[in-house]
Amino acid sequence: MVHGIKPRTAAALAAVGLAFATIATVTPASAAGSAAPAEGHPVRLASVTGSARIFYAFQPDDEIRFTIDAQAAPYTRGFPGTRIKDGLPTDARGTVHFTHRVAGTGAVGTADAAVDCLVTGDHVATLTAVITTSDAMPVGQRVGLSISQGHGHGKDRLGFSWGVVNLDVDANGKPVPPVVGTCMAPAPFAPVVGGGYTVHPGDLEMR
Template structure:
């Protein structure tokens, strides 16, 4: 092979290698861009999960109280009558709440369960509501009522948990009526007091996500 032919062959091989390299880089870049775009388009949903026992800071007893949450945002999944609410709300949610209260005085555990209908979060905090669907023996006649909860996720800690919870009954959501004995006030969606009760066992995880805009169409 002549010197000219050898140079031509080497140049051809180099061009071919460059073409393969550029093609690979281009394909890899396109795949990475597509993957990033997919991640950006996929919405993030808030959630509150976990189970914990807590105490009432203003009332000392030997009772054991606990909440278990498995709540997940499901934006615009519960249409309401009228106007823009016909598509639902950005705070719509699904999941379950389980309530347990062991009374040391009565030596009995009262339980109830609820269906989550609303959830809104901030960094490390959440409020959610649920409609009571089931009440165990001896419990209050509260099926069909909405109750509210708040959660503070203090992070993963060694030793005593920094988590806290709050809830909408037990004297924190009353409707005063002059000289008459006050009654429990109705609870609206996602309404709950601040998380005032310290967790003493277990814990909660709050996954925060911004409220999503109304879907188009």
């Protein structure tokens, strides 16, 4: 620990340093153009689409469904006046619709969210979206989702940030939900029991 700095403060400073280090690695690479696709071979943009009901072990009788329509949109969410003024290669657009019907009461909660980040690898995708309308979740909250497409080797799976993870404690030791960063989500822990998803992977575009 840095002398004179509380552990949580030191951790926060370290996180900020890591974030700026990441930004620094993205920008120079784009200038060099070393990762640019060959002319005539455009980058294939990633996407995730589909609708499915999942099995959530902690509420096994409830009906929980996610409908996802997300597409990569590299460098469309810039921050003017910064080194990432044009945005990031993980920028994305699209929508997420979520419904949760509680078996015991019949109550139904819904939410719609706007996708802001997407990254893929083979048959797996991680994305985040910001709640736009909901009767169950705070508008403006970012949520994280992960999707694994089975490809004949098992069921599709989905993970969501408010399910079993993403917990922190405040200065008084009280549990609080921390902010979800872009493209941050847990592993896809919940199996799909109806419907499914299609993950079209795409390499990150460097500029």
